[in-house]
Amino acid sequence: MFDSDAIKDAIRSHILTEVLPGESASNLPDDMPLRTSGVLDSMATLKLVSFVEDTFGITVEAHEAGVENFDRIDDMASFIQGKREDR
């Protein structure tokens, strides 16, 4: 139902709406660091985690919400796909 591009688009859309209102999608490439550059703070990450859980039907644990999985849109998409395959 969700391929990699669809996951990335959904995440990008969420970040643009909730964190960077008014920003252009072209300024948010898949490989842009978001946590390690300060774009996503802890509150924004929490909102993103809730969005990911609700949208993609997965559960994210506290230790999975670090920069390993939630720094770039690329990382997030790989993580979500992995979790969905493990279900």
Next chain:
Amino acid sequence: MSDARSAAASRRVGGFLLLAAQLALLLGVFHVFELEGRTFRFVAAAAFGAFALHYWLPFRWKEPFLVLVSMAAAPLLLQPATGYALLLAGTGLFLICALPAPYRVRVALASAYFTVAIAARGLGFLGVPEQFWPVFGGIFGLRALGYLYDLQRVKGRPDPVAFGAYFFQLPNYCFLFYPVVDYETMRKTWYRRDIHAIAQEGVQWITRGVVQLLLYRLLYHELLPPSTPDAIASPAKLVQVIVVTYLLYLRLSGQFHIIVGMLHLFGYDLPETHRRYLLASSLTDFWRRINIYWKDFMVKLVYFPVVFRLRRSGDLRAQIVATVAVFSVTWLLHGYVKYWWSPSWPFNVPDALFWGVLGLLVIVNVVLESRSPRARSSPGLGARLLHGAKVAATFAFISFLWYLWQRPTLGDWLELITWWQIG
């Protein structure tokens, strides 16, 4: 990923020469201004020299080389007995982390290791030099907590080279107040983009750190009145001492920029440690901008675990409880860090008040932010004036609270801030 990293380490004579020239210039500046003492200048020369060799090495040898240099430098830059004791302490910690035992057993053993160290610091039964303990605390005291947390996800035996690179960092031998570098971030960002871009950013941050250290020197020697009742004889003097005391933090932020800038030279594309904290527009904004590594450390080890455990009972409630936990742990860990410096009772009333008031006001901000979603910033004059007023108010409040934090007792603070009225 390894191929991508190896490609990011591609060498170019022109790129190297440009970086080397800038580093040589920086060494000259350190020397002319006699910046941060002799040990720092030795560390800087060692780091820049190591960079010149590290740059040309084959990719697979780069990190082992850096670890070798950093470990060999310990007995040379510190007292030899301190340096060897640190290497022994690091080996002991690594052996515990690498034991073929369940994660919980290794954490229990590491806890016992630090309990013995804390007791030895207080009772002095290990017979190590006095200089050893602040350095031990500066290297292992906090980063070990982050490493142990990340260890739960390491499959197989932990990598000794990654362990060495994480704990034995050259700048740590002269800067004992050290940013809590995140192990996971350090591994993830290593050579994640072209080395010339990473190293150039490092040079910029070192330069920024130098500017901040020079500003600190100016403030300390030229603009800071003595904190004695006689010297604070007017409201203007009181404002001056309060503001300058806060601005002295430029020394720590300057040191942190230099430290992370040096790590950039070796391919660690770490994020900024401070982001224009003097321009924070609210207390939450201040918390997010000042000592970002500490904030991230607390988010990872305290905030997220608490929030994820409680969030089913309501997001806001979970966030409030987690924020209380973060500021409580921050207060305790600041005492723990102080203990490695001096084994006396590390807590006092101004300390508790500072973290208590800051935590309380950040919670108020969290509640307010949860009720008003982020809006696109308006470029209008009114919005700019409002933002400027918020920045000024935040700066004034933080300066006031910071001055409290820097006083040894509450009575001392009260006496100084009211002396001009009664004196």
